[in-house]
Amino acid sequence: xxxxxxxxxxxxxxxxxxxxxxxxxxxxxxxxxxxxxxxxxxxxxxxxxxxxxxxxxxxxxxxxxxxxxxxxxxxxxxxxxxxxxxxxxxxxxxxxxxxxxxxxxxxxxxxxxxxxxxxxxxxxxxxxxxxxxxxxxxxxxxxxxxxxxxxxxxxxxxxxxxxxxxxxxxxxxxxxxxxxxxxxxxxxxxxxxxxxxxxxxxxxxxxxxxxxxxxxxxxxxxxxxxxxxxxxxxxxxxxxxxxxxxxxxxxxxxxxxxxxxxxxxxxxxxxxxxxxxxxxxxxxxxxxxxxxxxxxxxxxxxxxxxxxxxxxxxxxxxxxxxxxxxxxxxxxxxxxxxxxxxxxxxxxxxxxxxxxxxxxxxxxxxxxxxxxxxxxxxxxxxxxxxxxxxxxxxxxxxxxxxxxxxxxxxxxxxxxxxxxxxxxxxxxxxxxxxxxxxxxxxxxxxxxxxxxxxxxxxxxxxxxxxxxxxxxxxxxxxxxxxxxxxxxxxxx
Amino acid sequence: xxxxxxxxxxxxxxxxxxxxxxxxxxxxxxxxxxxxxxxxxxxxxxxxxxxxxxxxxxxxxxxxxxxxxxxxxxxxxxxxxxxx
Numbered sequence: 121x122x123x124x125x126x127x128x129x130x131x132x133x134x135x136x137x138x139x140x141x142x143x144x145x146x147x148x149x150x151x152x153x154x155x156x157x158x159x160x161x162x163x164x165x166x167x168x169x170x171x172x173x174x175x176x177x178x179x180x181x182x183x184x185x186x187x188x189x190x191x192x193x194x195x196x197x198x199x200x201x202x203x204x205x206x207x208x209x210x211x212x213x214x215x216x217x218x219x220x221x222x223x224x225x226x227x228x229x230x231x232x233x234x235x236x237x238x239x240x241x242x243x244x245x246x247x248x249x250x251x252x253x254x255x256x257x258x259x260x261x262x263x264x265x266x267x268x269x270x271x272x273x274x275x276x277x278x279x280x281x282x283x284x285x286x287x288x289x290x291x292x293x294x295x296x297x298x299x300x301x302x303x304x305x306x307x308x309x310x311x312x313x314x315x316x317x318x319x320x321x322x323x324x325x326x327x328x329x330x331x332x333x334x335x336x337x338x339x340x341x342x343x344x345x346x347x348x349x350x351x352x353x354x355x356x357x358x359x360x361x362x363x364x365x366x367x368x369x370x371x372x373x374x375x376x377x378x379x380x381x382x383x384x385x386x387x388x389x390x391x392x393x394x395x396x397x398x399x400x401x402x403x404x405x406x407x408x409x410x411x412x413x414x415x416x417x418x419x420x421x422x423x424x425x426x427x428x429x430x431x432x433x434x435x436x437x438x439x440x441x442x443x444x445x446x447x448x449x450x451x452x453x454x455x456x457x458x459x460x461x462x463x464x465x466x467x468x469x470x471x472x473x474x475x476x477x478x479x480x481x482x483x484x485x486x487x488x489x490x491x492x493x494x495x496x497x498x499x500x501x502x503x504x505x506x507x508x509x510x511x512x513x514x515x516x517x518x519x520x521x522x523x524x525x526x527x528x529x530x531x532x533x534x535x536x537x538x539x540x541x542x543x544x545x546x547x548x549x550x551x552x553x554x555x556x557x558x559x560x561x562x563x564x565x566x567x568x569x570x571x572x573x574x575x576x577x578x579x580x581x582x583x584x585x586x587x588x589x590x591x592x593x594x595x596x597x598x599x600x601x602x603x604x605x606x607x608x609x610x611x612x
Numbered sequence: 613x614x615x616x617x618x619x620x621x622x623x624x625x626x627x628x629x630x631x632x633x634x635x636x637x638x639x640x641x642x643x644x645x646x647x648x649x650x651x652x653x654x655x656x657x658x659x660x661x662x663x664x665x666x667x668x669x670x671x672x673x674x675x676x677x678x679x680x681x682x683x684x685x686x687x688x689x690x691x692x693x694x695x696x
Contacts, residue, residue: 321681335679369684427667430660437657449639461646465653468634473661478675480667489682523656539681565681 124148126588128199128294128348135182135198136190142178142198146171146243149200153245153292159273160290161265162283164205165212166246171200174243181241195351197241201295204284205247206254207231208328216330217252217280219263219454220447231328232363233297233339233356240355245293248283252456254299254332255440255463256280257307257528258508262456266510269312271555271587275507278308278528280332284342285312291588294344295352299329301336302432303502303532309342309544310502310558311528314586315349315575316342320565321539322367325360333439334365335478336432336536344586346575349543350374353568377569378576386574388416391500391562394425398530400517403501405549406557410499413581414574420495423487424480428534431477431484433526437466438474458525481537488538492564497574501531502544502558535560541568543575545584556587622658627651 124145125131134140150168157163178198185193203209206216208227215221229235234244249267251259259267259282267282269275270290277286281298285308288296298305300318309316317340324339331337341352357371377383390411396404410416422428441448441463447455448464455463491498504517504527512524522530535542544558561578563570578584622630628651635642635650642650 321679367680367684370687372685424667427663430663433660434657434664445638445640452640461649462653464635464640464642464646464650465631465657467638467640468631468650468654469657470661473657473664475675476664476669479669479673480664481679482675483667483669483673485681526656539679566685 126291126294127344128351129345131199131294136193138182142175142182142243143172145198146175146200146245149245149293156290156292160268160270160286160292162248162267162277162287162290162292163202163246164215164249164264164283167209167212167244170211171243171245174238178241178243194239194241195355196237196295198243199241199295200243200245200293201237201297202244202246202248202284202287202293203234203297204250204281204299206250206299206330207234207247207297209234209244209247212247214330215247216254217250217261217264218456220451227328229328232325232360234328236356236358237297237352242295248281248287248296250283251280252459253330253440253444254280254301254304255459256525257303258525259283259308260458260510262458268510269507271313272507274509275555276311276510276512278311278503278507280304281342282308285309285314285316288312288314288342288344288586289588294348296342298340298342299332300338300340300536301332302436302536303529305338305340305342306502306532306542306544306558306560307528309546310556311507313546313548313556314342314344315346315546316340316544316558317349317353317568318536318542319353319568320541321536322365323541323566323568324356324368325358325363325366327360327363327366331443333436335439336435338536344588346572346579347378349575350378350572372566372569374569374572377573383573386414386570386577387494387496388414388574389418389420389495389498390416391422391498392419393421394534395422395500395531398504398517399501400505402506402549402551402555402557403504405551406547406559407499407501409547409549409583410545410559410578413578413583414497414499416499420491420498422491422498422534424484425534427480428484428537429530431480432533432537434469434473434477437462438469441466441469485538488540489564492567496563496567496570498562500535500560500562502560503528504530506552506555506557532560535562539565541565541571543571545575545578546586547584548587559584622655624651627655627658630654
């Protein structure tokens with residue numbers, strides 16, 4: 121295999137020009153997964169028969185299209201992607217990272233978002249590792265093995281969507297789908313250095329995915345560029361009358377916003393207080409870089425951030441535990457050892473705590489919305505620290521010792537609690553010693569377009585980018601580094 | 613914002629007793645080791661519940677049963693109901 125494009129945009133261009141076929145791209149993709157996944161453990165299942173069927177169908181469309189018609193082809197035609205293994209895929213068991221689900225029947229149909237990517241021409245390569253039932257921030261899954269960070273395989277990939285971020289960072293696929301209840305897209309995006317979008321709560325249909333905390337669950341894409349993220353996000357949008365939690369009534373594409381020049385300057389500020397208290401040196405440096413590029417000179421305070429985090433934690437424990445009550449009674453020994461006690465703790469919580477948390481959420485939402493009357497985008501670190509070592513029990517943040525697994529979501533939980541859309545932008549501060557750090561680009565509900573505009577500015581600055589050149593992934597890292605600087609990355 | 617007074621700190625044995633009895637009510641039987649582990653998590657959650665209780669909530673603040681982050685913006689071209 122040689123000279124096959126790796127990035128989503130390069131793949132798209134090469135396919136459009138008929139320089140490569142979707143089947144050839146898929147061959148390269150599978151070969152790369154085979155060569156790397158014993159070190160990364162991003163995939164729990166490969167869907168090769170389906171993938172080749174979808175790739176051949178894409179090639180048939182490409183062959184029939186005249187050069188004039190190629191700009192009108194489905195937006196992700198022939199692009200390989202993979203999904204967190206809580207998405208239903210027809211004919212496959214939806215594991216949700218659990219051993220308990222192995223005996224379940226295969227899904228009869230695809231999840232809505234998988235159907236939408238299929239309609240957009242994308243090629244499903246497989247299903248990805250995650251924390252059991254999405255309850256975790258590290259993807260140290262005892263049943264399927266820990267997912268390793270491609271930039272340092274002794275470190276966690278983040279979670280709960282660790283496989284979804286690691287697969288992109290390792291150059292295995294340029295696009296994945298994942299879920300985010302308290303930070304499960306943003307935390308692994310930060311620790312693996314990829315672009316991730318948690319859309320507005322209720323924006324995308326959740327039908328056909330295994331839930332964690334229905335009142336907080338979001339789904340979204342991760343990709344290797346802002347444009348890749350936007351192409352996927354636009355393809356995923358649409359109303360779903362059969363999902364009562366899908367509040368979107370029509371699509372609001374973001375790609376047109378990225379193409380328009382001379383737009384009104386963005387009003388950007390940095391979140392202070394709580395978001396600095398729990399930010400280590402690399403996190404602070406990444407936000408400072410983003411603020412400089414975006415001209416963010418002012419600091420603002422997110423209302424009651426610590427309370428919002430506490431409330432999100434309490435709702436999560438209660439709803440998550442209640443969902444699994446029957447299994448906790450009868451099959452407790454089959455649960456993930458790292459999370460089963462937290463599930464039980466949640467299920468025995470006083471109901472008064474959860475009710476109060478929901479009532480607070482209602483009040484907190486109103487105060488957060490008021491912030492966005494003055495600001496378009498707010499900045500905060502996505503994680504307190506860069507990726508910890510696998511097995512870490514504690515992390516130190518500004519002289520505070522905190523439990524590692526729940527604390528990686530300290531900075532994401534208050535934001536998703538009120539449903540704001542967030543893009544995690546990958547930065548590479550020197551304080552990270554080669555490891556990435558995500559910056560959250562937070563916008564008002566239903567204003568993903570503003571977060572995308574900020575992301576595009578950061579990408580154009582050259583400071584926020586995916587780095588597929590880790591020597592841990594490819595033996596010929598030097599060549600990949602050289603290719604990356606010319607904007608064309610190829611597999612060796 | 614300050615409001616309700618947080619409850620007093622719970623003794624470790626009280627937490628263990630609560631966890632064991634609440635689990636029993638729900639049909640979950642726990643051995644001593646499991647009670648200890650769950651009680652550690654429960655104690656951590658108790659501290660967060662105290663943070664939550666520092667906020668004053670008026671009685672008319674309702675739980676968001678079907679949560680909507682903000683009104684969904686309708687397209688400018690959408691017909692009004694009385695015109696449809």
